[in-house]
Amino acid sequence: MRLYNTLTRQREDFVPADGRLVRMYACGLTVYARGHIGNFRTFISLDVLRRALKYVAGFDVKQVVNFTDVDDKTIAGAEREGVPLGEYTARYIAAFHEDCSALGLEPSEENPRATDPANIQAMSDMIATLERKGHTYRSDGSIYFKIATMPDYGRLARLDHEGILAGARVDSDEYDKEDARDFVLWKATKPGEPTWDAGVGPGRPGWHIECSAMALRLLGEAPIDIHAGGIDLIFPHHENEIAQSECATGKPFARTWVHFEHLLVENQKMSKSLGNVYTLPDVVSRGFRVSTLRYLLLSAHYRSRLNFTWAGMAQAEEAIRRWTDFLARLDTITGGEAHAAVAEAVGAARTAFDGAMADDLNTAAALGEVFELVRALNTAADAGGLGAADVAVVRAAFAHFDDVIGVVSLRRREDASAGLSEADIERYMHDRQEARRRRDFAAADRIRAELLELGVILEDGPQGTRWKRK
RNA sequence: GGCGCCGUAGCCAAGUGGUAAGGCAGAGGUCUGCAAAACCUCCAUCCCCGGUUCAAAUCCGGGCGGCGCCUCCA
Numbered sequence: 001m002r003l004y005n006t007l008t009r010q011r012e013d014f015v016p017a018d019g020r021l022v023r024m025y026a027c028g029l030t031v032y033a034r035g036h037i038g039n040f041r042t043f044i045s046l047d048v049l050r051r052a053l054k055y056v057a058g059f060d061v062k063q064v065v066n067f068t069d070v071d072d073k074t075i076a077g078a079e080r081e082g083v084p085l086g087e088y089t090a091r092y093i094a095a096f097h098e099d100c101s102a103l104g105l106e107p108s109e110e111n112p113r114a115t116d117p118a119n120i121q122a123m124s125d126m127i128a129t130l131e132r133k134g135h136t137y138r139s140d141g142s143i144y145f146k147i148a149t150m151p152d153y154g155r156l157a158r159l160d161h162e163g164i165l166a167g168a169r170v171d172s173d174e175y176d177k178e179d180a181r182d183f184v185l186w187k188a189t190k191p192g193e194p195t196w197d198a199g200v201g202p203g204r205p206g207w208h209i210e211c212s213a214m215a216l217r218l219l220g221e222a223p224i225d226i227h228a229g230g231i232d233l234i235f236p237h238h239e240n241e242i243a244q245s246e247c248a249t250g251k252p253f254a255r256t257w258v259h260f261e262h263l264l265v266e267n268q269k270m271s272k273s274l275g276n277v278y279t280l281p282d283v284v285s286r287g288f289r290v291s292t293l294r295y296l297l298l299s300a301h302y303r304s305r306l307n308f309t310w311a312g313m314a315q316a317e318e319a320i321r322r323w324t325d326f327l328a329r330l331d332t333i334t335g336g337e338a339h340a341a342v343a344e345a346v347g348a349a350r351t352a353f354d355g356a357m358a359d360d361l362n363t364a365a366a367l368g369e370v371f372e373l374v375r376a377l378n379t380a381a382d383a384g385g386l387g388a389a390d391v392a393v394v395r396a397a398f399a400h401f402d403d404v405i406g407v408v409s410l411r412r413r414e415d416a417s418a419g420l421s422e423a424d425i426e427r428y429m430h431d432r433q434e435a436r437r438r439r440d441f442a443a444a445d446r447i448r449a450e451l452l453e454l455g456v457i458l459e460d461g462p463q464g465t466r467w468k469r470k
Numbered sequence: 471g472g473c474g475c476c477g478u479a480g481c482c483a484a485g486u487g488g489u490a491a492g493g494c495a496g497a498g499g500u501c502u503g504c505a506a507a508a509c510c511u512c513c514a515u516c517c518c519c520g521g522u523u524c525a526a527a528u529c530c531g532g533g534c535g536g537c538g539c540c541u542c543c544a
Binding site: 009026027028029030035036039040043045068071072073157158159183184206207208229230232233234235236259260261262263264269270271296299300301303304305306307309311312314315316317318319321325326328329356362364365366367368369370371372375378379381383436441444445448457458460461462466468 | 542
C-alpha cells in the first residue's frame with residue numbers, strides 16, 4: 001500500500017509499525033450542525049482508506065474518529081436554544097451516525113467525545129506534562145502553548161518561521177498571547193459556560209489538545225500509524241497537534257498524515273450565504289440516492305478538488321446502473337461450462353483493481369478497471385462465452401470490488417427498504433405477461449408505465465422479463 | 471508578503487518519459503411488439519510558447535487562466 005504523506009509530500013510505502021494493526025485517527029465533526037456533503041467527502045474517503053487497508057492490503061484497523069462537542073459554536077448553539085450543551089450536541093451526533101450508516105460507512109472502533117471525563121482527564125494530564133517541560137504559560141486564566149519552545153514547529157504545513165505572519169490576518173482579540181502564533185491549550189471559561197477541572201485548573205479544552213490526548217489515549221504509544229482529516233486542518237490544527245504531542249511525549253506523533261481535499265459545489269466553496277451547503281436529506285429530497293453520492297464522491301481522487309453538481313449526480317447514477325445491470329444479468333445465465341478466458345479476465349481485473357487502490361487509493365482508476373471488466377464480460381455473455389460455471393468467480397470479484405467501493409451493497413440495502421414489495425412486483429409482472437400473451441400491448445405497456453410510476457423498471461429479454469428499482 | 475494546488479473530448483475523470491483508462495451524453499448499427507438492457511463502430515494529441523530528450527499530457531523555464539491555506543471551515 002502506498003500513501004501520500006503530507007509530512008514528506010511524497011507517496012510512501014505504508015506498513016503499520018507492528019506490521020499488522022493500523023492505528024488510525026481522524027478528526028471528526030464539531031457537532032453544532034448536521035454534517036454536509038463536504039464533510040462526508042472526507043468521511044467517505046476515510047472509509048475507503050480503511051477498507052483498502054483491510055480488504056486490499058490485509059491489515060487490521062483500529063480507527064478513532066472524535067466528536068468535538070465543546071467549543072464556541074456548540075456553546076453558543078446550546079445557549080441560543082436554551083438546552084444543555086450535552087443535549088444539543090447529542091442531536092448532531094445522532095444525525096451523524098444516521099448519515100454514516102446511510103452512506104454505508106463502516107463504524108469506527110471508537111468515537112470519543114471531547115467532554116467524556118476520561119478524555120478531559122487525558123487532556124489535563126497532557127497539559128500538565130507540557131507545563132512541567134516548560135512549553136506553556138498562563139495568561140488570564142488560560143494556558144497557552146509557547147511555540148518558541150519548539151524549534152521545528154511548522155514542519156507539516158511547511159511554514160516559514162519568520163514569514164509566518166507577514167501579511168496574514170491575525171485574530172485581534174487574542175491579545176493575551178505572548179506571541180501571535182501561540183495557541184490555547186486550556187481556555188478560561190466565562191460565567192455560565194461549562195467548565196472542568198481535572199488538575200490544571202478550571203476551564204475547557206482548546207480545540208487541538210482534544211485530538212492529541214484522545215488519539216494517544218485510545219491508540220496507545222506514539223507514533224500512531226495514520227492521522228487523517230480534511231485538508232484545511234493541516235494548519236493550524238494538525239500542526240498544533242504535532243507540537244503538543246511531540247513536546248509532551250518526546251516522540252513523533254504520527255507516521256503518516258493523510259489529508260482529503262475539499263468539495264466544491266457548482267464550482268464554489270460551500271457557504272450558507274450561497275445556500276449550497278447540502279446535507280444528506282437534501283440529496284434525497286432532490287430525488288437521488290445516498291449511494292449515488294457515495295459513488296460520485298469516489299469517482300475522483302481524494303487529493304483533488306471535486307466539484308459537486310446535480311448533473312454529476314445524474315451521471316453517477318447511470319454509471320452505477322451499468323454495474324448493477326451487469327450483476328442482474330448474471331442471474332439470467334443458467335447453463336454452460338466454465339471458460340478459461342473468463343477466469344483470466346477476472347483475475348487480471350482483480351489485480352489491476354487492487355493495484356489502483358494500493359496506489360494511494362486511486363478509486364477513479366479502480367472504477368475504470370471494474371467497468372472494463374463489465375464490458376469484457378458482457379461481450380463474452382453475448383457471444384455465449386460466459387457459462388453458469390463462470391458465475392461464481394465473477395461474483396466473487398465484484399463482491400471484492402464492492403468491499404472497497406461500498407456502493408452496490410448500499411444500493412441493495414436501499415432497495416430492500418423502499419417501495420413495492422417483491423411479491424407485489426411479481427403480481428404486476430404476471431398480469432402484464434398475460435396481456436402480452438394476448439398481444440394486448442396497450443395493456444402491457446400500461447402496466448409497465450404504472451410500475452415505472454411506482455419506481456420499478458421492467459426489461460424484456462429472451463429469458464423473460466427482469467425488473468429493477470429506479 | 472509566505473506556503474501550495476490545478477488547467478486532459480460536450481460533461482465527469484485516470485494517466486508522473488514511450489505515441490491518450492473508464493463513466494455520462496451524442497451519432498450510426500445489431501437485437502426487440504414497443505421500450506429498456508446489452509454488444510459493435512465513431513467521437514481528444516492533453517491551456518499557450520519555448521527548452522531538455524531518440525521519445526513529454528507527463529521533466530524544466532516563461533506566459534495565460536482558475537483556486538486553496540496562512541482566521542477554532544472536512
